[in-house]
Amino acid sequence: MYKSPLSLFFFLIIGTVLHAQEEKTCATTEVYLEALKKHPEILAEQQKLEQFTAHFQNDQNHQRLAGGSTAYVIPVVFHIIHNYGQENISDAQVYDAIRVMNEDYSKGNPDTTLIAPSFLGIAADCQIEFRLANKDPQGNCTNGIDRVVSPLTMGGDDDAKLNPWPYQHYLNIWVINSFSPSMSGAAAYAYYPGTAFPTNVDGIISLYSYVGSIGASNPTRSRVLSHEVGHYLNLAHVWGSTNQPGVACGDDGVFDTPETKGWTSCMINGSRCNPPVIENVQNYMEYSYCGVMFTAGQKVRMHAALNSSVGARSSLWTLVNLSATGTDGSATQVCIPNTDFEADIISVCAGNTVHFQDICWNGDPTSWSWSFPGGTPSTSSDSMPAIVYNTSGTYDVTLSSSNSAGTSTFSYSIHPGYRSSINDYSFQ
Numbered sequence: 001m002y003k004s005p006l007s008l009f010f011f012l013i014i015g016t017v018l019h020a021q022e023e024k025t026c027a028t029t030e031v032y033l034e035a036l037k038k039h040p041e042i043l044a045e046q047q048k049l050e051q052f053t054a055h056f057q058n059d060q061n062h063q064r065l066a067g068g069s070t071a072y073v074i075p076v077v078f079h080i081i082h083n084y085g086q087e088n089i090s091d092a093q094v095y096d097a098i099r100v101m102n103e104d105y106s107k108g109n110p111d112t113t114l115i116a117p118s119f120l121g122i123a124a125d126c127q128i129e130f131r132l133a134n135k136d137p138q139g140n141c142t143n144g145i146d147r148v149v150s151p152l153t154m155g156g157d158d159d160a161k162l163n164p165w166p167y168q169h170y171l172n173i174w175v176i177n178s179f180s181p182s183m184s185g186a187a188a189y190a191y192y193p194g195t196a197f198p199t200n201v202d203g204i205i206s207l208y209s210y211v212g213s214i215g216a217s218n219p220t221r222s223r224v225l226s227h228e229v230g231h232y233l234n235l236a237h238v239w240g241s242t243n244q245p246g247v248a249c250g251d252d253g254v255f256d257t258p259e260t261k262g263w264t265s266c267m268i269n270g271s272r273c274n275p276p277v278i279e280n281v282q283n284y285m286e287y288s289y290c291g292v293m294f295t296a297g298q299k300v301r302m303h304a305a306l307n308s309s310v311g312a313r314s315s316l317w318t319l320v321n322l323s324a325t326g327t328d329g330s331a332t333q334v335c336i337p338n339t340d341f342e343a344d345i346i347s348v349c350a351g352n353t354v355h356f357q358d359i360c361w362n363g364d365p366t367s368w369s370w371s372f373p374g375g376t377p378s379t380s381s382d383s384m385p386a387i388v389y390n391t392s393g394t395y396d397v398t399l400s401s402s403n404s405a406g407t408s409t410f411s412y413s414i415h416p417g418y419r420s421s422i423n424d425y426s427f428q
């Protein structure tokens with residue numbers, strides 16, 4: 001059947017819209033309203049921050065960067081809450097997420113070329129930089145990626161925010177497999193400054209499939225963390241603090257973002273509230289999934305949040321804190337690997353081969369020393385050894401992994417032929 005170029009064009013547009021609508025949204029508003037119900041005192045903190053922000057916006061000397069820095073540097077830790085499934089995303093995926101966040105907050109994203117002409121003049125270099133921590137709260141070496149084994153990765157919410165690092169010193173980002181049923185439509189959520197109770201749940205929590213642009217995520221979803229950091233730094237959705245785009249024209253308290261109903265599709269140059277005023281569909285704080293910019297007004301508002309004591313964002317970027325968290329730009333060190341491994345033992349019968357794989361974290365090993373009493377061979381220095389067990393039973397497996405910084409050891413008992421009681425192995 002003949003298709004005119006015009007109908008093909010519309011098909012492509014509709015395809016884009018449908019694709020955008022398939023993506024999950026953000027539960028920040030729901031979580032905030034819930035917190036407000038339980039802790040109405042939050043409102044006073046927020047009003048304090050609003051007053052500070054209003055003053056800050058009128059203060060010509062509001063640039064308060066530390067020691068000649070060109071950006072507010074925020075130490076970040078990712079906590080990967082996993083049960084040995086797909087949610088145990090690679091270091092590379094986390095590094096890619098940091099890359100995307102840094103591009104978006106420095107206006108270094110290559111797709112600034114797509115910004116609608118009416119917003120080119122106010123698209124901002126937000127002068128905010130994210131660095132993975134190189135020191136944990138005890139001063140130990142870290143690559144900024146913490147891995148915690150827990151079934152709470154499934155159906156998670158604030159309860160899955162395990163091993164929080166002090167919120168005054170780190171931006172905590174937790175990564176989980178799935179949200180609890182009440183938030184099943186969410187990709188992620190964050191807390192506005194001063195609204196997290198208890199304070200150690202402050203930060204961001206995201207599905208593993210919305211972190212960075214590679215691995216389990218993709219480029220379309222890679223801007224979700226930039227959106228959530230916006231909330232963390234006191235930005236509302238462009239249409240206001242609701243989770244219902246497309247319902248009513250609203251405002252976000254930012255002077256240069258036009259009033260809008262909010263967009264779930266990428267109608268660049270869209271104008272529904274005050275035609276012909278064009279709305280900022282491509283803002284990261286929209287639901288359009290085509291965000292490419294923050295505005296100058298949003299930048300000032302985020303800087304205000306970073307200078308206010310509300311929510312303790314002001315203690316993140318101090319020189320003292322950058323030094324304490326190892327994010328002051330001094331040489332990064334090699335950390336001792338934290339040894340862990342997995343095996344494909346789900347369907348192995350006696351006499352079959354079990355394949356093991358090192359999944360060490362925090363430092364890349366350069367050598368491996370395995371011990372397989374009862375297996376053949378009984379030792380290995382391979383990173384992915386294959387071991388035969390001739391009779392059924394319970395066998396200890398020990399791995400020591402090393403690099404130039406040192407060695408760590410992990411032992412575990414396996415039961416050939418049975419799924420482990422702890423590890424739901426996904427390794428094939």
Ligand SMILES: [Zn+2]
Nearest residue numbers: 026028227237
């Ligand atoms: Zn949001």
